Amino acid sequence: MMEKKAAVPISAFQMSLLLFAFMTGSAIINIPGPIISEAFGGAWISLLFSGAAGLLLLGCLLFLHRAEPDLSYVECSKKALGTAVTFALSVMTVPFLLHIVTGIVIDVGLFMNSSMLRETPNTVFNLAIFAIAALTARAGIEVMARMFALILMLIIPLTVIVLALAIPNYQFANLLPVFPYGWRPIWHGAYSSFGFPFEEIFVFGMLLKYTRKEDRTFLGRSLAKGFSSCILFLILSTLCTLMLFGPLAPIKKYSLFELARIIEAFEIIQRIESVIGMSLIAGSYMKESIALFVLAHFVSDLFKLKDARAIMMPLALIGFLNSLVSYDSNTEWIEIVNVMHPLWAFGGFTLPLLLTAALIGIKRRRSGARASGSADSSG
């Protein structure tokens, strides 16, 4: 008989590692090309702006967590807005979570098809990633936190080494001009990169309650460090892409992969693009597991289910089938990600989060004022 397993809390450091894994997972390779095509030389400024906005969202999440440390975002929302409003807002949030779960896997499939294994059908990659991610998510947050720390220890140094090996090819002059067409492209880049990946920090609203009680005091600092590292890492990879490819950077879709391809160091280290390919797959797997875990817990909290693990596999199956029927061509998928995704993320994640945080803030202020009023009258 299946018993409901009690969730084992994780440390603040592990939570920040999960955050780093989730935010950088697939973004490290998917972000530089598109953002340079939108913001040109000012892509790094766009990332700074969108990162700052993402930090504000993180602040909202931490505020909710401090107000209700044992509740997830959905439970907080039900408490602040009521069940009916929470259900109404979730009409946009749940599909967007499903889109994230699907999108991560589609991106890996498209990358593999366009760069490494051209003849293999997408279905093979999609099925494999969904199966492994669903099993990982089903194993629980503690297993993910422990395992992802090891994977991060492997992929971060490897990515940094790849960037460092390309140093002889960098041209610092390619960083200029920063504002070739004024501020509008910068805002465009900021808008897109806020939608992906920074707005997605919302998912941690479902995870923060799994932090160990004794670590809650410095959770905010740990998460801010993890988030800032993610911003810096993305800026670093964007700058490296710009320095290497210059005006050609916008047409390189998987720019880090292309960067690794041209490395020739000490005459024996060359064609190391598979390292970046491996990083993308590992990063996407981590992100997929976290997203699937959050989707299952979101639905579970919404409908007050006893055990979120029960719906993990059906949700993975839906995600897999969705990855097969969701788009007809690469152009359609690029439009979904570049045009629809930022606005959808705002409606599905940012708006409900801001509403919940604002209402909880107002309620707390009112209850604080009432408590001080009654203390004054009794004194």
Added chain:
Amino acid sequence: MLIFQRLVTRRMDWREKTVYAFLLAFSVYEAIDYAGNLDWMELYEWNDLLFAGPARSIERFLSYKPK
């Protein structure tokens, strides 16, 4: 295996049954759509109805086409 575990070895309450049944029904809907290449309404078609207009307007407003 999982369905067997859920339905036979552990009693599910009505909420779990409803959500589980809905998810399975949605999977079947998607599977039929894929197998028959029927082009039914899916996640992105619904999203297109809701967001396409405003999302494309924002994109047009922010995009700069070098002359």
